[in-house]
Amino acid sequence: MLATLGPLPSEAVGDRWAFEVKQDGQRAMVYLPGNGTILVRARSGTDITAAYPELLPLAGVLGAQSAVLDGEIVALDDQGRSDFERLQQRMGLASAPAKAERMAALVPVHLMLFDVVFLDGRLLTGLPYAERRSLLEGLGLTGPAWSTPAAITGHGAQAWEMARDAGLEGLIAKRLTSRYEPGARSKTWVKIKVHRLADVVIGGWVPGRGRLTGLPGAVLVGERRDGLLHYAGSVGTGWSQAERTRLAELLQAVTTDTCPFTQLPPVSGARWVLPHLVGEVRYTSRTRAGRLRHPSWHRLRPDVIPGDLT
Template identity: 70%
Template sequence: MSVLPRIDPMLATPGRLPPPASDDRYAYEVKQDGQRVIAYLPGDGTVLLRARSGADITPAYPELAALGQVLGGRPAVLDGEIVALDEAGRSDFERLQARMGLAGAPAKAARMARTVPAHLMLFDVMFLDGTGLTRAPYTERREALTALRLAGPAWSTPAAITGHGTQALDMSRKAGLEGLIAKRLTSPYAAGVRSRAWIKIRNVRTADVIVGGWVPARGHLTGLPGALLMGQRDPDGTLRYVGSVGTGWNDTERTTLAQLLTTAATDTCPFTDTPPVTGARWVQPRLVAEIRYTTRTRAGRLRHPSWHRLRPDLAPDDIT
């Protein structure tokens, strides 16, 4: 059995497609909508799955246990995304949420695996057969990953194409996918770094925000949130107010949010500047959400925001 190096995931920078003159210098992969994971295969038949935070989430996904046997005695460290697929074969984060957070409840995880199966989409290899590959270019790592032929009942290696970014993005949009990741062919694996060598291109503009407060709804929704007050971290660590969101959720989500907001209640406004909102109630800035929006104002506020989802897989310190 090999002692494997601990490797933090390389992160993509939000942006746009590379310019046409640089198009053939990038590979394009479908952006999966799931939980990022680093898979450690020491070569003894076992597998260890670590989330982006570094937490061991192996017990939450028992259907991935067999991955530890597919390479035999070859030790490896792989990068990928755990997803739950909808009826059309697209990753569906809402479905996956039923599987997340079950690392401490293996019996429940096993039951959920039968009704909401998870699938691991693999897209990089950083260590193989005793050799570190993080300094190797993307093309070399991708060739090594493809040669492993990792295709099984609960894992696969989706294709990547070189160039043709505009066409790939258009196809992803028509297929109802979230977008693309553009990866520079010559780029090494920058562990733990949000790198511009990987560009995250979304078909819908979204932003991860920290919930710092809320405004109660009126009428028959009294006691439930009518709007959430959103923030993002400035470089100095303070929380900057970026607007409020009050549309896009269903009754179940609104009720869940009410419970979480009550638990996180505080008397202190967490924002640098108190938002100009009447009747605001403050919460500890620990809930992370993803918001859809059109553009930003000059002050950095999100225009026409609508609720998308909670992000329990992200920590507030990750949001800028």
């Protein structure tokens, strides 16, 4: 079951929803047949059990009790937040168990469990979320590489503020009465992202295609540190057609043959501009290299001088 991107439920109906931290990892279904074995499948259905050897002891935790659990495999940073860039070092190793064992010592993962869809021979998908959640918590699944993070009923605004202040990616709101809909992207599960804002300097752009021919398909942006412009990422969404047309005119007026970034961005077909235009972008988080993740354009900042962004 997948969540739909949307706004935070209003306070008027907040007590009808539970709120969980949105984890940034690899979605996984965990099959525990009750015979001491475990099977972990990715969202695609691929068997990824061998990629995560630290999860193998979960096979015996429930004894002869059978269960199918839904969760997210994450790699945590130094602050205990899920870090997808870190997790990528562990993904794709199901066919290389020896390497998976070595990497498990270097980049351990943790399984965050948030639902149970089958228990003791009984299919639970028709039960409301609140009942499934109670059954899941009753299993007491807390171990060295797995846990059942808390879900908060109501108080969505406070939960969102806590997620924002902690630097988390966002929340998942789940209607207490929602059934589990396998394979569906349901409006009874809502993904609420925490967006951050950054002032950036435009240093280049990439021409668009199709209906965007002659217009910027994306702009290449940077941030000033120590008087130098460091590449921060490519922004290709967030404009109306009129805003994109206006931006094209501004970019043409400051064109140059010289890349203004300290290092050449890994982008083909780029056109460079003098670093005179400042914009504000939304983004969810940063990579360890400091680049913006999931950036989208918010607005031009004609009130800000690029040299003031040091």
